[in-house]
Amino acid sequence: MIINGQAVKGAKRLAHHLMKPENEKVSILEISGTASNDNLKWALMDMEALGRLTQSRTGKVLYHANINPQSHEVLSREDYIRSADRLMNELGFEGQPRAVVMHVKQGRQHAHLVVQLTDLDSGKLRPISNNYYKHRTVAKDLEKELRLDRSPRRKSGKSxxxxxxxxxxxxxxxxxxxxxxxxxxxxxxxxxxxxxxxxxxxxxxxxxxxxxxxxxxxxxxxxxxxxxxxxxxxxxxxxxxxxxxxxxxxxxxxxxxxxxxxxxxxxxxxxxSEDIALRQLAEFRQKKLMEEVQVRMIERQRQFQRQKGLGL
Known part of the structure; x- marks a missing residue:
C-alpha cells in the first residue's frame, strides 16, 4: 500500500476531480461533519468555507490523501474507512470533517480522503508535519493488519x-x-x-x-x-x-x-526525439553484449584446445 497527501485548495475543482466519469466506478463511502452529508461538492465547499475563518494566506484548508493498495488487491468499504481512521489519527486530524471516496480506474481500486483542517477551538489550521513519514508508517501498519503485499518504498524524504x-x-x-x-x-x-x-x-x-x-x-x-x-x-x-x-x-x-x-x-x-536516444542506447548495449559473447566463445575455444593438448 502506498499513501500520499498534501494540503490543497479549490473545493469545486477537487470535487470535479473526485467525480470524474473517466473512472469506471465512483463510490462515496462517507461524508461526515458537514452540513451537506449527501452531496460531495457541497460538502467540500462547506469545508472550504469553514476554513476561511482561519484567514489562511494560502487558502489550503483541505487535506487530500490517496490510499493506494497494489493493483491486484481489493479492499472493502470497512477496510478503507479503517485506513482513513488510522491515517487521520496519525496526522492529528481526529474528529475533523471528512469525505472518503473510492475509485476503480482501469481495473485498479484506490481511495481518496479529504479532511477539513480548521480547528474550531483554536481558530487555526491543524498543523501538518512529517506527513511523508506518517503516511509510510500507516501504510506499513495497514499492510500487516489487512494482510496486504508489501509495496516497495524509498528510504527517505521526497522521492x-x-x-x-x-x-x-x-x-x-x-x-x-x-x-x-x-x-x-x-x-x-x-x-x-x-x-x-x-x-x-x-x-x-x-x-x-x-x-x-x-x-x-x-x-x-x-x-x-x-x-x-x-x-x-x-x-x-x-x-x-x-x-x-x-x-x-x-x-x-x-x-x-x-x-x-x-x-x-x-x-x-x-x-x-527520445526514440533516437533510446535506439542509440539499445544499439550500444547490443554491440557490447555481442563483444562479450565473442570473448567468451574465444575463451572456450582456447580452453578446449588446451584440454585437447593435454589429452583430457
Missing part, C-alpha cells in the same frame, strides 16, 4: 521522481529523456573525461557540491547517482569518474557556464 519531476515541469525538461541521454553518455564512456565530453554534447554539465550533480542547459540540478540508479552503483560511478572528480566545478559555477554558453540550441541532442 527523486517527485522532487525532480516538479523541477522538470517548471523548467520544461523531460526527466525521462534526460535520464536516457545521461545513461547513454555514461555507458559509452571509458573514463570520466569521455563522460564529460558526451554530456557537453548534450549541453549538460557535471558538477560537485555535497554530491555529484548534473546541471542541464536551463539550470536544473539533478542527482547523478539517482539519474544512473538503474545503470550503476554510486561506488562504480565514482570509480569510473575518479580522473575528473577533483577538478569539477561547483553547481553555481556550472550554472554560470550554462548561462554563458553560446552553443545552446533548441535542436540540441538533449531535445532530440
Amino acid at each position: 527523486f521522481e517527485q522532487k525532480e519531476a516538479q523541477q522538470a515541469k517548471k523548467l520544461k525538461v523531460d526527466v525521462s529523456h534526460l535520464r536516457t541521454v545521461v545513461t547513454l553518455a555514461y555507458e559509452t564512456a571509458k573514463q570520466g573525461k569521455d563522460f564529460l565530453r558526451n554530456l557537453r554534447q548534450s549541453a549538460i554539465e557535471l558538477a560537485k557540491g555535497k554530491r555529484l550533480v548534473l546541471v542541464d542547459e536551463r539550470g536544473g540540478i539533478h542527482s547523478l547517482t539517482r539519474t544512473l540508479k538503474a545503470t550503476a552503483k554510486p561506488k562504480e560511478i565514482k570509480d569510473k569518474l575518479r580522473d575528473v572528480i577533483p577538478d569539477l566545478p561547483s553547481p553555481e559555477e556550472a550554472k554560470e557556464r550554462q548561462r554563458l554558453s553560446e552553443n545552446i540550441s533548441e535542436h540540441n541532442r538533449l531535445y532530440q
Whole structure:
C-alpha cells in the first residue's frame, strides 16, 4: 500500500476531480461533519468555507490523501474507512470533517480522503508535519493488519521522481529523456573525461557540491547517482569518474557556464526525439553484449584446445 497527501485548495475543482466519469466506478463511502452529508461538492465547499475563518494566506484548508493498495488487491468499504481512521489519527486530524471516496480506474481500486483542517477551538489550521513519514508508517501498519503485499518504498524524504519531476515541469525538461541521454553518455564512456565530453554534447554539465550533480542547459540540478540508479552503483560511478572528480566545478559555477554558453540550441541532442536516444542506447548495449559473447566463445575455444593438448 502506498499513501500520499498534501494540503490543497479549490473545493469545486477537487470535487470535479473526485467525480470524474473517466473512472469506471465512483463510490462515496462517507461524508461526515458537514452540513451537506449527501452531496460531495457541497460538502467540500462547506469545508472550504469553514476554513476561511482561519484567514489562511494560502487558502489550503483541505487535506487530500490517496490510499493506494497494489493493483491486484481489493479492499472493502470497512477496510478503507479503517485506513482513513488510522491515517487521520496519525496526522492529528481526529474528529475533523471528512469525505472518503473510492475509485476503480482501469481495473485498479484506490481511495481518496479529504479532511477539513480548521480547528474550531483554536481558530487555526491543524498543523501538518512529517506527513511523508506518517503516511509510510500507516501504510506499513495497514499492510500487516489487512494482510496486504508489501509495496516497495524509498528510504527517505521526497522521492527523486517527485522532487525532480516538479523541477522538470517548471523548467520544461523531460526527466525521462534526460535520464536516457545521461545513461547513454555514461555507458559509452571509458573514463570520466569521455563522460564529460558526451554530456557537453548534450549541453549538460557535471558538477560537485555535497554530491555529484548534473546541471542541464536551463539550470536544473539533478542527482547523478539517482539519474544512473538503474545503470550503476554510486561506488562504480565514482570509480569510473575518479580522473575528473577533483577538478569539477561547483553547481553555481556550472550554472554560470550554462548561462554563458553560446552553443545552446533548441535542436540540441538533449531535445532530440527520445526514440533516437533510446535506439542509440539499445544499439550500444547490443554491440557490447555481442563483444562479450565473442570473448567468451574465444575463451572456450582456447580452453578446449588446451584440454585437447593435454589429452583430457
